[in-house]
Amino acid sequence: MRRRIDFDRPVPYETPEECVRGRYESQPQIVQASAYGSILPAAWSFMLAARTKGLGATWTTLHLGNADGVAEILGLPSDFTQAVMLAVGFYQGDTFEPAKRLPVSSSVHHNGW
Secondary structure, three states: OOOOOOOOOOOOEEOOEEEEEOOOOOOOHHHHHHHHHHHHHHHHHHHHHHHHOOEEEEEEOHHHHHHHHHHHHHOOOOOEEEEEEEEEEEOOOOOOOOOOOOOHHHOOOOOOO
16 A cells, blocks of 8 residues: 655655555465565655655554454455554654664674574
């Protein structure tokens, strides 16, 4: 399900929902990974585009704990799989700062675990 957001009008708050057609719960892991793997770049690109317009966005999957209820509220067809909800709005403050992260060496491995 794709939603076009018009960034040239004031948008105080939007929650685009990224979905894929089909249900993947009973599919092999490679099918699930392929379906979800196509969503991440699209959602990330949307978040970057929002930032260029002065909007902040955050990725959340918390709504998936009640996916059926969310689908009912949003009117999503039952043959779609919800993957992520992006909360978008004007942010407070005047800067974005890099998040504190663990060193890359603590999570990246080369030629072994």
